[in-house]
Amino acid sequence: MKLVGVLGGMGPEATVLLMQKVIALRVGGGDGDHIPLLVHQNPQVPSRIAALIEGTGESPAPVLAEMARALEAGGAKALAMPCNTAHAYGDAVQSAVAVPFFDMIALSTAALAAKGRRIGMLASPAVHRARVFDAAFAKAGLAMVLPEDEAPVLDLIRAVKAGRTGRAEGAALAGLAEGLVAQGADHIAIACTELSLLTPHLPEGLQWTDTLDCLAAAIVRFSLTGDLPAASD
Numbered sequence: 001m002k003l004v005g006v007l008g009g010m011g012p013e014a015t016v017l018l019m020q021k022v023i024a025l026r027v028g029g030g031d032g033d034h035i036p037l038l039v040h041q042n043p044q045v046p047s048r049i050a051a052l053i054e055g056t057g058e059s060p061a062p063v064l065a066e067m068a069r070a071l072e073a074g075g076a077k078a079l080a081m082p083c084n085t086a087h088a089y090g091d092a093v094q095s096a097v098a099v100p101f102f103d104m105i106a107l108s109t110a111a112l113a114a115k116g117r118r119i120g121m122l123a124s125p126a127v128h129r130a131r132v133f134d135a136a137f138a139k140a141g142l143a144m145v146l147p148e149d150e151a152p153v154l155d156l157i158r159a160v161k162a163g164r165t166g167r168a169e170g171a172a173l174a175g176l177a178e179g180l181v182a183q184g185a186d187h188i189a190i191a192c193t194e195l196s197l198l199t200p201h202l203p204e205g206l207q208w209t210d211t212l213d214c215l216a217a218a219i220v221r222f223s224l225t226g227d228l229p230a231a232s233d
Contacts, residue, residue, distance in 0.1 A: 001036055001223045005076025007067045007093065009042040010083035011161050014193035014212070018082040021216035035223045038076050040067045048085040049154075052126035061089045065096035072097045078222050080104070080215055082193045084123055088130035100228055102218050107229060108189065108211040109136040115209060116187030118143045120180030122173070123191035124157055125150040133191070145185040147176060153192075160194040170201025177206055 008015030019037060026034050045064065050057025064086065068079055079101045081093065087105050094101040112119050119142050127133065128146060137144055147153055156172050173195060177188050188208035190196055196212045218229045 002077040002226055003036045003038055003075050004219050004223055005068075005071030005074065005079045005099075006037055006039040007042075007064060007071070007079060007081040007083075007086075008039050010045055010048070010081075010086050011194055012041060012043050013160070013165075013197055014082050015039065015041055017193070017196055018080075018212055018216060021212060022219055025216060025220045035220055037219075038071055038074050040071055042067055045086070048083070048088070048126050049124065052085065052088060052130050053124075053154075059089070060086060061092035064089050065092050068093045068096045068101070072099050078102060078219075078228075080219055082212055082215060084132060084191045084193065084211055085126045085130070088126070088132050102215060102222075102229070104211055104215045105133055105136050107214040107218050108191070108209065109133065109140050109142065111209055111214050112187060112189055113140040113142060115207065116185075117141070118145050118184055118186045120145045120177065120183070120185030120188045121191055122147075122153060122176055122180070122188060122195055125154055127191060145180050145183050147179060148183070152176065156198075157192055157194045160197055165197050167201070170198050173198040174201055174203050174206075177202060177208065181206070 022035050046058045046060045048060055051059055071079055076099060078099050121144050153176060159169055180188060190199055190208060190210040193212050196210050199210055202208060
């Protein structure tokens with residue numbers, strides 16, 4: 001199996017959730033049947049929200065590039081980053097190393113294109129500010145449906161980062177998703193890995209895709225076969 005490096009810490013629990021999802025995809029064997037991961041859990045990456053929304057913070061790009069180089073030096077044969085917003089700096093990550101970097105945005109867009117046309121986006125406002133998904137969606141012919149007010153989404157993300165992932169936060173996510181359906185979305189994208197922690201609270205019958213699941217599947221596929229997903233070429 002090939003070792004995959006993970007640029008983590010954005011946030012820490014989301015990184016652990018990715019690891020859990022990778023483990024769950026290999027349930028049924030022994031220790032040796034699981035995917036080897038080299039995780040750089042770095043919660044000190046400069047705030048993406050401060051840099052992209054508030055315009056007051058330093059760019060995360062240099063720190064992310066250094067993390068990528070460290071993972072490559074540690075033997076990683078490919079890199080993954082479980083943070084949608086940080087993919088605004090994906091070019092800086094890929095240009096820092098010779099190994100492939102899984103593009104979670106492209107992977108997720110490919111999955112979404114098979115499930116709907118009007119995609120309700122539950123993501124950090126920074127994702128939209130930086131137009132992280134725009135080019136991929138345009139190429140796939142997808143329309144983006146955004147909450148009429150993104151402030152509650154950002155408040156919910158901050159609540160999760162503060163460790164609040166209970167019933168109230170789950171109900172808030174469900175309400176936001178149902179609001180997007182009411183606005184005409186035919187499928188929901190969970191496009192913030194903090195919100196991925198709340199998906200067990202989503203109502204039955206709601207059609208949704210978690211970008212973190214797309215990334216986990218790509219990690220497993222590459223480690224087992226060495227093949228890069230087409231969306232990451």
